Amino acid sequence: MPGEWYDPQGYARDWGGTPGPEPAPYDPVAGGAGWPAAPAPPYPGQYPLDGQPYGVQHPGGPHDVAPTAYAPSPVPVDTPSPQPYAPHPPLGDHPGAGTPPHGSAAAYGPSSGLVEAAADAYERYTGGDARPAAGDRHGREDDHETYDDHEDAYDDEDDEHGDEDAAPLSRAEARRAARARKPTVGVVVSRGLGELFITVGVLMLLFVTYQLWWTNVRAQAQANGAADRIQEDWAKGERAPGSFEPGQGFALMHIPTLDVVVPVAEGIDKDKVLDRGMVGHYAEGSLKTAMPQDKVGNFAVAGHRNTHGEPFRYINRLKPGDPIVVETQDTYFVYKMASILPQTPPSNVAVLDPVPPGSGFTEPGRYVTLTTCTPEFTSKYRLIVWGKMAEERPRSQGKPDALVD
Missing domain, CATH: 2.40.260.10 (Sortase)
Incomplete structure (x- = not known):
């Protein structure tokens, strides 16, 4: 269609998932390797400056140029097949570097029409919301948080159970552990004396109570x-x-x-x-x-x-x-x-x-x-x-x- 440009490498990324060769830095006027030049208007001043059609270069100076949105064929609802995301190419050292052209496919990765269709299909299929949250373009921040939460939970569980997963002791080690747990003669004697003293003390207290009060x-x-x-x-x-x-x-x-x-x-x-x-x-x-x-x-x-x-x-x-x-x-x-x-x-x-x-x-x-x-x-x-x-x-x-x- 007139006034529309086409990115074959972006199309390949959208449908095949394999990034093509990295194009040269983008020039909003002259274009570049892999980036077509903006088409000139039929004649100067054909459109007013304000409200001019999207994708047309005004002769007054360079402006952001963006392609007309590509609308692919709808993806069947019952067989969604989202493709891996490939990052957009570097933008180069031109005025406004770091910010892709307004409305360009580089601002969103794959074709925006395909992304919207896939997101709608996935939402209807799973009953959830496949769109990434605002400020999280790729939806990966929550994934990292969820992973961290699970990892913390596993760490807590390991701390709670302690040595439950420790390797079993050998027979010799088990015998040594049993001997270590077995009280020594001194411990047994001290326990016996302690119980004896407690018993004698209780009996003396009862006797004193009997003598001084009950009698x-x-x-x-x-x-x-x-x-x-x-x-x-x-x-x-x-x-x-x-x-x-x-x-x-x-x-x-x-x-x-x-x-x-x-x-x-x-x-x-x-x-x-x-x-x-x-x-x-x-x-x-x-x-x-x-x-x-x-x-x-x-x-x-x-x-x-x-x-x-x-x-x-x-x-x-x-x-x-x-x-x-x-x-x-x-x-x-x-x-x-x-x-x-x-x-x-x-x-x-x-x-x-x-x-x-x-x-x-x-x-x-x-x-x-x-x-x-x-x-x-x-x-x-x-x-x-x-x-x-x-x-x-x-x-x-x-x-x-x-x-x-």
Whole structure:
């Protein structure tokens, strides 16, 4: 057609994919090897400068010249066959080098009509968009990014699985690895000692909890039950002063200063009396002492200072003149604290004598003696508190002043 030029090498690249020989640099006026010269107009000034037909050279000076777009035969939709892309030839050192002629085939590689037809066919065939994104003429940037993403994912997977794909160990290496994993004798011994120490520590903690807490709970409950039974027997007239069986409760001891009310039982048996939260009357063998109703004598009792109800824990805080009241079925016997012996060996039984040495008493009388262990939480020594009777008051006359709030 008039005014149209044809590039045989570009046609070969479009359809055959094999680039031809590289043409000479393009000259927009004279053309060049492989590049046809722009056709001259039929006569000067045939077309106006503005809006002149595409591909016509105006006599006023050189302008970009581009061929009329080539429209190849449509490619069948069901058999798209895109060809490899071949880059356009270098542009040479002419004004505007690096920018191909406006509208030329060199600006887009293969013929633009073929590219559009192939892109439309591929889009209909795959349901996607075959056109490259703006700013990415060849559509290769996203491909590189996708490849990099997959490569990163594979690297992460390799890091995650670690040595799963490592070569299997030989038998000798497997035996050496098994021996390395097997604990040594020292490790086994240290583990055993550690478990033993932990077990002993737990047992000691449980024992301390039992001694300091549970024995008090249980003993106080037993002592309260014994006090209730004593008062019930008094109401029935069954606990009159006299001879009592070992472990049998017969009185209540009040120490108002310490807020203590504790049953008094016959004997100092640990299991039957002391560990049940009661105080025991020395009433056996050479340690037998007087009863409160006796006209002369030393009424001596023993009680725990720690654990099992600990009724005598704070008797070291008593001051001279503090009341100690023994309540029986018929009578209140009121003693006044007289003196204290902070520490003495358990073998010093003279503290139970009718006139105990070191008590400050010089003649027979009606005395009371409280004994307990010291220091606290040990039984190495004994703590002794003495008192002297100040009042004997029948129950029918009411409570003594020491028990009246």
